[in-house]
Amino acid sequence: MPLHPFLVKTNAYQLIKIICRPFYSVFRYMEYLSFVKKHNAKGQINDYYNSSATYKNRYQLHESILTKLNNKSVLYYEFGVAGGDMIKYWSSHNTSKDSRFVGFDSFEGLPESWEDKEKSHFDQKGNFPDIPDSRVSFVKGWFQDTVYKTLAQSTFEKQCVFHLDADLFSSTLYVLFQLQPKLKPNDILIFDEFSSHEHEFRALEIFKKCCNDQWDFKFLGAVNNYRQVAFILKSKS
Ligand SMILES: C[S@@+](CC[C@H](N)C(=O)[O-])C[C@H]1O[C@@H](n2cnc3c(N)ncnc32)[C@H](O)[C@@H]1O
Known part of the structure; x- marks a missing residue:
């Protein structure tokens, strides 16, 4: 039924968009809840349901x-560094001299608003965190300008830990697709705002589908009621 000429001509689609948007978000939330249900009580750490969830608990997952x-x-x-709390934590807890810790960030804050945070939130005025450790380095700029080039010049033989902490759907999805050719079994992916179902959760769901569900994202654990979630990659047999 060629309904669309009518909708376009009258601008009625604008109204329908506004009416339908909340339903779309509810649908996404239900998808996220089905993820929670599927993984409940699984993993090496899982605090669901934690009535005293606090952001500080994320260290339990990393630990x-x-x-x-x-x-x-x-x-x-690490994709999304801000003040550097987590890259500092990782470099001080993994003391192997051959480890490398690379942080990507604009250091100018978020490129768009995210939940209740305005664009530019987390702005570090262009400054890197001060971490006196030669194994740690930073790549400054928008992921869309820096990640492709940097990954192309890197080797990925070692086991990798990819910490996705950019909050936004757009940034997370972009990084996942850049990582895709580099991924290998036993690499670990950690999401810091997974329960933000319109953002990191949605980005991972789309990424998995677009890769023909090539990887088994084996669930390692979750804290803060699935706010922080980690997976280890396994080949599908
Ligand atoms: C939640 S903060 C990171 C927090 C940090 N990982 C920690 O543990 O304290 C999110 C960061 O992602 C960065 N970011 C988001 N999207 C980006 C993009 N497309 N390019 C560069 N940086 C981005 C922001 O600048 C911000 O500093």
């Missing part, structure tokens, strides 16, 4: 991964 790695040398890539 459990660091313990599993047992100070093995790794490549730790």
Whole structure:
């Protein structure tokens, strides 16, 4: 039925868009809840349901991964660094001299608003965190300008830990697709705002589909009611 000429001519689509938008978001939220249901009580750490969730608990998830790695040398890539709390944590807890820790950020804050945070939130005025460790380095700029080039010049033989902490759907999806050719079994992916179902969760769901569900994202754990979630990649047999 050729309804669309009518909708376009009358601008009625604008109204329908406004009416339907909340339903779209509810649908996404239900998808996210089905993820929670599927993984409930699984993983090496899982605090669901935690009535006293606090952002500080995210260290428990990272600690459990660091313990599993047992100070093995790794490549730790963090997408979204801001003040550097997590890259500092990883570089001080993994002391292998061959490990490398690379942080990507504009250091000018978010390129668009995210949930209740305005565009430019997390702005560091262009400054890197001060981490006196030669194994740590930073790549400044928008991911869309820096990630492709940097990944092309890097080697990925070591086990990698990819920490996705850019919050936004657009930034997370972009990074996932750039990482796709580099991924290998046993690489670890950590999402810092996974429960932001319109953003990091949605980006991962789309990425998985676009890769023909090539990877088994084996669930490692979640804290803060699935706000922070980690996976280890396994080949599908
Ligand atoms: C939540 S903060 C990172 C927090 C940090 N990982 C920590 O543990 O404290 C999100 C960061 O992502 C960065 N970011 C988001 N999208 C980006 C993009 N497309 N390019 C560069 N930086 C981006 C923002 O500048 C911001 O500093």
